[in-house]
Amino acid sequence: MPSLTFFCRTEGCFHAHQVIGPTWPVETKCIECGAVQAISPPDDSDSGEGIATCAVCECAALFVQKDLDQRVGCLILGGGVAVALLLWWKVSVYLFVPTLLAVWILDRFFRRWIPDVVICYRCDAEYRGFPNAAAVRPYDAHVGERYSEGRFERGKL
Numbered sequence: 001m002p003s004l005t006f007f008c009r010t011e012g013c014f015h016a017h018q019v020i021g022p023t024w025p026v027e028t029k030c031i032e033c034g035a036v037q038a039i040s041p042p043d044d045s046d047s048g049e050g051i052a053t054c055a056v057c058e059c060a061a062l063f064v065q066k067d068l069d070q071r072v073g074c075l076i077l078g079g080g081v082a083v084a085l086l087l088w089w090k091v092s093v094y095l096f097v098p099t100l101l102a103v104w105i106l107d108r109f110f111r112r113w114i115p116d117v118v119i120c121y122r123c124d125a126e127y128r129g130f131p132n133a134a135a136v137r138p139y140d141a142h143v144g145e146r147y148s149e150g151r152f153e154r155g156k157l
């Protein structure tokens, strides 16, 4: 089921809203500050263009990434290095590189099963479960830079 998560755009209010398709509401009301946010229904059809513009801020700049907390990714690799060091110390120096390689391959392998999340550069809205997520380009630092200035001024977006 496709879902959309976004943060309240009132300055200083960071309440997270979640709306679930396929019957999209046209607006949500923040339970913390009472602000009403209009939503243009995102395209969640199999044959459609997918999410072309953000349903919250109408920004056309979106990127896709694996729906995995970056900290979890670091933890997996960190754990792999720890195991490799332990094997090096306890078993054999020759196990260090192959162990790291095995961890890296396992990491790649499992990442394939992690669903994609599409994120808006401008307002950080997150789109999950959309069939065309793979068509969206991954994060581009140049584009991100252009939108990062307004990031902490949500009320003024």
Ligand SMILES: [Zn+2]
Pocket: 008, 009, 010, 013, 014, 015, 030, 031, 032, 033, 034, 035
């Ligand atoms: Zn709010």
Ligand SMILES: [Zn+2]
Pocket: 054, 055, 056, 057, 058, 059, 120, 121, 122, 123, 124, 125
């Ligand atoms: Zn947006």
